[in-house]
Amino acid sequence: MQHTPESMSALRLVGDELADGTVATLFERGEVGRFNTLMRYFSAAGQEPPEGLPDVAHEYLRATAAPPDWVDWDEMERARLFFIDNNVHISTALAFSAMPACYVIPHVARLLSATHGLEYPSRRMAETGQFTVYLMRPDAFEAGSRFVPAVQKVRLLHASIRYHMRREGLWDEEALGTPICQEDMIGGLMIFSIQVLDALHRLGVHMSAEGAASYFYAWRVVGEMLGIGPGQAPADLEEARLFSDLYMTRYMGPSEEGARLTRQLIDLYEEVVPGTLLDPVVAALIRYLMGDTCADWLQVPRSAWDTAVRASPALLGVLETVEDRSPLGAWALDRLGHLTTHLELSSLTRGRVMQYAVPERLREEYGLTSTASRADRWVPPPPAFPS
Amino acid sequence: MAHTGDGAEGERVSDPVLIAAGAADLVIEGVGTALRRAGSLLGRSDLAALARDGREELRRRGLLALRRHARATESHMELLARRAGARGSGRGDA
Numbered sequence: 001m002q003h004t005p006e007s008m009s010a011l012r013l014v015g016d017e018l019a020d021g022t023v024a025t026l027f028e029r030g031e032v033g034r035f036n037t038l039m040r041y042f043s044a045a046g047q048e049p050p051e052g053l054p055d056v057a058h059e060y061l062r063a064t065a066a067p068p069d070w071v072d073w074d075e076m077e078r079a080r081l082f083f084i085d086n087n088v089h090i091s092t093a094l095a096f097s098a099m100p101a102c103y104v105i106p107h108v109a110r111l112l113s114a115t116h117g118l119e120y121p122s123r124r125m126a127e128t129g130q131f132t133v134y135l136m137r138p139d140a141f142e143a144g145s146r147f148v149p150a151v152q153k154v155r156l157l158h159a160s161i162r163y164h165m166r167r168e169g170l171w172d173e174e175a176l177g178t179p180i181c182q183e184d185m186i187g188g189l190m191i192f193s194i195q196v197l198d199a200l201h202r203l204g205v206h207m208s209a210e211g212a213a214s215y216f217y218a219w220r221v222v223g224e225m226l227g228i229g230p231g232q233a234p235a236d237l238e239e240a241r242l243f244s245d246l247y248m249t250r251y252m253g254p255s256e257e258g259a260r261l262t263r264q265l266i267d268l269y270e271e272v273v274p275g276t277l278l279d280p281v282v283a284a285l286i287r288y289l290m291g292d293t294c295a296d297w298l299q300v301p302r303s304a305w306d307t308a309v310r311a312s313p314a315l316l317g318v319l320e321t322v323e324d325r326s327p328l329g330a331w332a333l334d335r336l337g338h339l340t341t342h343l344e345l346s347s348l349t350r351g352r353v354m355q356y357a358v359p360e361r362l363r364e365e366y367g368l369t370s371t372a373s374r375a376d377r378w379v380p381p382p383p384a385f386p387s
Numbered sequence: 388m389a390h391t392g393d394g395a396e397g398e399r400v401s402d403p404v405l406i407a408a409g410a411a412d413l414v415i416e417g418v419g420t421a422l423r424r425a426g427s428l429l430g431r432s433d434l435a436a437l438a439r440d441g442r443e444e445l446r447r448r449g450l451l452a453l454r455r456h457a458r459a460t461e462s463h464m465e466l467l468a469r470r471a472g473a474r475g476s477g478r479g480d481a
Binding site for chain 1: 464465470474
């Protein structure tokens with residue numbers, strides 16, 4: 001649906017009734033410890049919930065086991081192909097643009113700082129990466145999938161953060177409404193969907209209109225499974241532009257927590273980059289994607305590389321043109337992208353479970369390739385506000 | 388970001404980067420001119436000064452090349468941030 005500042009303000013008061021109720025009951029009955037222990041063994045869709053699981057958890061798992069009934073599976077298939085085509089660029093956009101974008105919203109940065117487990121960007125990055133990888137598996141919604149249980153757990157994690165933030169008085173409910181409210185959840189959805197597409201465009205990646213629309217569609221499905229009210233999320237990229245721009249301009253600004261989280265994120269990526277010579281490229285890339293105002297709010301250091309990085313889309317543009325025109329070039333760049341993604345992710349996760357290769361099955365076993373014409377290029381809509 | 392004068396830009400971009408960019412630019416443009424110059428080099432006595440000039444030329448060429456290839460457009464996020472900043476980043480009052 002198309003939102004206005006008023007409708008967005010109303011969303012600040014709403015959390016996620018189903019998950020919040022489940023978590024509250026578990027805490028009231030002192031069943032959280034047992035629930036957590038048993039849920040460690042629940043990781044695949046269709047698996048029988050572990051014996052001894054509290055009734056309320058059974059009910060929650062049953063109610064959230066299926067994707068929304070409006071899902072168009074052909075569209076989801078196109079989204080997966082888009083992901084395969086752009087895997088390395090999407091990882092880059094998530095790491096250097098989406099993560100800092102969360103930090104530029106002061107109340108989100110404060111919430112991330114206050115929740116102990118999410119304080120370290122490496123963990124959140126690994127979790128986000130894992131989540132995306134599970135989503136893009138060919139069998140994401142079938143029996144045995146790890147994606148649906150991951151969604152069910154993340155939704156409860158959000159509910160437990162709401163519960164703790166309120167109970168421990170860590171959240172100014174009068175000023176900010178509900179912690180992880182519907183507006184923030186949809187805002188988060190925008191950060192991982194249309195804003196990632198914005199970043200891809202800025203990196204010089206050529207996208208088809210169909211690919212961009214399907215990537216957004218997949219995230220909209222995920223958003224509803226994560227507790228965004230049915231029909232509340234923007235329906236297409238045009239509505240997403242409007243919501244995303246309104247949301248960001250309502251809240252974005254500097255904060256101590258945002259700067260600290262960004263520092264940790266940069267330190268983490270610099271560890272991943274071999275040697276120290278190229279370390280400043282990390283900050284330069286964030287600065288390039290986010291722009292100087294946000295980068296200054298987040299205290300991203302300036303360096304000699306800032307200008308050099310600005311020229312990188314020209315280089316990527318040449319590679320993309322090769323990919324558009326030559327099947328052999330496309331194959332070579334695809335392999336290079338695969339290697340880069342593998343290296344990037346395995347360094348980040350330090351060997352934890354992260355099998356990034358799985359989407360390959362689509363191409364190799366089913367012989368599917370993206371049919372969308374890359375010549376039909378998509379570019380992000382201009383800002384929603386009059387300049 | 389608005390481009391500043393040569394001096395400020397040159398200070399922020401380190402010499403090796405500029406020289407590499409200048410060298411790349413030179414290659415792209417064609418090495419013919421450089422070869423013609425090299426032919427007349429042997430008879431010169433001011434080789435050191437010439438090398439300095441060459442280095443400076445590469446540096447300036449790199450600066451121009453980077454500027455030529457750097458995108459002039461702002462990121463979408465920058466446009467939003469400026470708007471939010473101009474409004475004093477008021478909470479929830481877009």
